[in-house]
Amino acid sequence: MFTLREGKMEFATRPLSENLGLEVLDADLANVDDEAFDAIRAIWQKDPLLLFRRQNPTDEEFLEFSNRFGEIDVVIGGSRPSKRTPELLYISNLFSGDGNLIGGLGNHELVWHTDQIYRQRPASGSIFYGVEMPSGVGMTSFCNTAAAYDALPEDLRTRVNDARAVCKYGTHEPLSSFMRKQKSKTWHRYIKSKKETKAIDDRTPPATHDMVLENKATGQRSLYFSPNHTSAIEGMADEDGQSLFDAVIEHTIQDKFIYTHDWRNGDVLLWDNARLLHHRDAFDNDLPRFAKRTTVFLDPEYFAVPELA
Ligand SMILES: O=C(O)CCC(=O)C(=O)O
Numbered sequence: 496m497f498t499l500r501e502g503k504m505e506f507a508t509r510p511l512s513e514n515l516g517l518e519v520l521d522a523d524l525a526n527v528d529d530e531a532f533d534a535i536r537a538i539w540q541k542d543p544l545l546l547f548r549r550q551n552p553t554d555e556e557f558l559e560f561s562n563r564f565g566e567i568d569v570v571i572g573g574s575r576p577s578k579r580t581p582e583l584l585y586i587s588n589l590f591s592g593d594g595n596l597i598g599g600l601g602n603h604e605l606v607w608h609t610d611q612i613y614r615q616r617p618a619s620g621s622i623f624y625g626v627e628m629p630s631g632v633g634m635t636s637f638c639n640t641a642a643a644y645d646a647l648p649e650d651l652r653t654r655v656n657d658a659r660a661v662c663k664y665g666t667h668e669p670l671s672s673f674m675r676k677q678k679s680k681t682w683h684r685y686i687k688s689k690k691e692t693k694a695i696d697d698r699t700p701p702a703t704h705d706m707v708l709e710n711k712a713t714g715q716r717s718l719y720f721s722p723n724h725t726s727a728i729e730g731m732a733d734e735d736g737q738s739l740f741d742a743v744i745e746h747t748i749q750d751k752f753i754y755t756h757d758w759r760n761g762d763v764l765l766w767d768n769a770r771l772l773h774h775r776d777a778f779d780n781d782l783p784r785f786a787k788r789t790t791v792f793l794d795p796e797y798f799a800v801p802e803l804a
């Protein structure tokens with residue numbers, strides 16, 4: 496049960512792993528008042544990944560909860576917003592009666608990435624409600640880039656501190672040598688029409704971001720990058736940029752910074768893209784999987800926020 500300490504509401508939590516993640520106990524996201532919200536935001540400030548189990552919010556309740564953190568963005572990449580409510584992204588491999596997929600991202604592997612980094616002013620909080628989720632497959636892993644920043648060797652830290660990455664949605668020319676070998680894993684292969692590919696490219700012009708973010712409230716620093724959406728390091732020749740970027744990726748994506756989530760129906764995960772990378776395994780397309788996601792502009796008074804306006 497939640498408790499009151501010094502007059503303030505607090506939720507009990509338990510760690511999801513040694514590396515990151517907290518499960519918040521006894522919270523009902525359909526019924527969050529100001530006090531409960533303050534308590535949840537304080538926990539999210541401490542840990543980049545929060546899990547709430549056994550949730551069942553209506554769309555209105557889910558949007559209302561998300562909106563407490565800040566304005567909800569309408570995602571403009573290749574994913575599919577719900578037709579009725581564009582702030583709600585459907586992530587699914589299910590088809591509707593008209594033969595179209597009801598959501599985006601299908602059943603394929605999603606390589607390590609951060610959401611929205613390809614926008615100049617990214618909404619950095621992702622709130623993901625797993626409605627119908629197969630267990631043991633299609634698992635989603637998270638990598639703690641705040642812990643990775645703290646563990647940087649001195650020389651790499653100095654090099655990355657001043658670096659700015661040029662980000663382009665699912666770039667055709669990824670900087671990372673790992674991604675260069677995996678070019679077929681970008682979104683391009685899933686979109687058959689040239690017209691749609693061009694439309695996505697046109698509405699996602701390049702953006703440039705500091706590779707190190709700082710939370711002004713807590714002083715915590717984190718690495719901010721996305722292997723699949725980065726095409727260059729500003730002001731650096733391709734070879735030098737690639738050697739820096741590859742070194743940062745190799746340092747960051749290590750088991751000691753990673754938690755892998757095995758989904759259950761009704762799980763809601765809050766992840767902060769300013770402090771996490773994430774990855775999803777492929778899964779058998781016969782298994783139905785359906786989730787709803789919002790993407791929110793987190794408040795810079797409490798969170799590290801890329802590219803403050
Ligand atoms: O399907 C998942 O588990 C994660 C999908 C994803 O990368 C996202 O919603 O940003």
Ligand SMILES: [Fe+2]
Binds near residue numbers: 608610773
């Ligand atoms: Fe994602």
